[in-house]
Amino acid sequence: MEHIVNTEQEQAWNGYEGTHWARNQDRWDAVNEGFDEMLLGAAAIGREDAVLDIGCGAGSTTRLAARRVADGHATGVDLSRPMLERARESARAEHLGNVTFEHGDAQVHPLAGRGFDVAISRFGVMFFADPVAAFANIGGGLRTGGRAAFLVAGGDGNEWIQALAGLRDVLPLGGFGATGGPGMFSLADPGRVREVLSAAGFTGLAVEPVEASGRWGRDAEDATAFLMGSGPGRHLLSQVDEATGALARRRLTDILRPYERDGAVRLRSTAWLVTAVRP
Template identity: 35%
Template sequence: MASAPQADEQSTRWNGPSGHAWVQWQELLDQVMKPLEELLVQPVVAGSGARILDVGCGAGATTIAAAQRMGASGSCTGVDISEPMIAAATARGVDSGARVDFLLADAQTHDFEPASFDLILSRFGVMFFPDPVAAFTNLRSATREGGALRFLAWRGTQDNPFMTTAERAAAPLLPNLPPRVANQPGQFGFADPEFVRGVLDKSGWADISVRPADVRCAMPEESLVGYFTQFGPVGQVLPEADDSTRAEVIEVVRAAFEPFVDGDQVRYTSACWMVDAHA
């Protein structure tokens, strides 16, 4: 059972600088993660009339993509604990004309209507639950019998060198970087496939499949410094650094990313787990 401070920490993080950064950079992040989004929403069938829940929906890109793929029938609901991201998602939903709605709530504890969804989706939104068994039990109760669960989660740090380049390079200059802790809430919280299977099994899900997915992603080189100074462990602690330390960190970390730079693009592989299960 997770402690209340863990839940508070996640709420504070995603309603604070991290949530606002995602809103500020949503256009870039949507561009970078487009191949992952397309992989995630493949099971959504046009005209199926499905009721879909997008967990940890952030600024709403996957929710809208699923709704647009389905067409005029069905409905898509996005849920997230971040008020700034839900506000952005709601505005984007209106602009898109898609059949979507967005809910500011904690999917671990929210009182969803029982058996109200046919498909639960998530793009990197389920690794942050303080109590993942409680969260997936709650999501299972919100899913009809025979309904499906499908989410993407990051594999380990060793499989994702791009994602850890900034913190490895900055560590000598920023000794207060938050550590990566196995099987704990965070970006790599679901890196262990047996841990993931155990969580879903204890939560009442069946037909559990955890398989690797390697997806090529890219971003403009001109966005790289903004990216690593806003996101991840470096993005969390860099605002606390003095100007000279900040300048040195940017110089050192930018140099460390050079192997990923290809002309005016930064290219890397997102090493993920594609997880599927049924209720």
């Protein structure tokens, strides 16, 4: 029987949020793929490595890792069944035989003693109910001297957050985008990253600021529909009436218009690239 302790996130990622990400895998990859080479390069994945991808979602980074380990294996772990189903479909379509996906809560999923060479994550490790316990469990899945490379969302400089902040007088944004709280920006403070990973037993910590431009839509209207259809956008719209929601969409479209170039809306995202070692 599967053991889940992060029940709030389990419910979210097996509800609308997970379904939306699964249906829009290609679009979310277009938003985040500018970080892929940074992550995989920092992980220094070798041809024979066993790779663990935490919070793998629809499996893009897991499959990229699998291509780098022709004589190894890549394993993705995630809470979201809809996203894992999409991950498996994509792996089959790409004829990747050295990749598997497991449904589980990384905080308690049975990882100990499995001897992975490297653990990676592209924005999948910010949602733990108990981050120290989760990273300790991940570390237990690594061999002695095993490596970890994670991307976590940064707060400052994210143009999509700045765009949504322009709706503060229209939508109840509250503390959206603030660092330190639970959720997407829980590890946006590098000091907090070091504190958590050190407490979890990792050494050799390095936290590097990185940024990349992502493609959010064909034009401002398309990007607005995508953002407002995401989990956070849908949640915000659910708290206002229809007229206010329409105003928010028009305002966001106007805000995004200057970012249109070469047939796409491109927005800069900032992150921390975290590397560490299991001693």
